[in-house]
Amino acid sequence: MPPTSEILTAERILEATEEVLRRHGPAKATVVDVARALGVSHGSVYRHFRTKAALRDAVTKRWLDRTFESLSGIATAEDLDPEARLRAWFTGLFAAKRRKAGDEPELFATFSVLAIENGEAVGAHIADLTGQLTRIVRAGVDAGTFTAADPATTARALFHATGRFHDPRYARDWEQPGVEGELEAVVDLLVRGLRARD
8 A cells, every 4th residue: 555645635635624623623623633634744734735724725615615516507507497597596505505504513613714714715605606696697688587787796786685595694594494485585586676577
């Protein structure tokens, strides 16, 4: 079997970092802990990630990207009309965020702290998500279903209008009875505002 250092990859380091964060939280997790979990020296970890901050940024981006990837199929689903795609996208976003918060609340809290520390990753994540929304809105405009002078501006407004259903600050509300109906009511209102007028 080759030495561990030969098969050490950035992906393995990120997986181990996530596990260390799960166990110790962001305040106590160290690069030494990650290296120990991998059975390598901390210098081996630093060969892939030059600083602790770079490692934390990468693991935060990886965690945020999972939501983006889970929604990309909806954003590009040509078999759905734009209105159905928009509704499915918001439902999918809410489900993904709620699953993260509910399945592992400690890890969700940890990554919420890391995301606040790493505004650049959060900004990129929001840009990715609003990019998907822009694609849906543009498809609706092209199909004559939606009216939007600027699909990108409209997408950002839609994203902000639904913040209660995806912003981690509202995570406690996501398990309240009737929350799915509240999301549906908000999306209904937004869709009515987007519909093209005859």
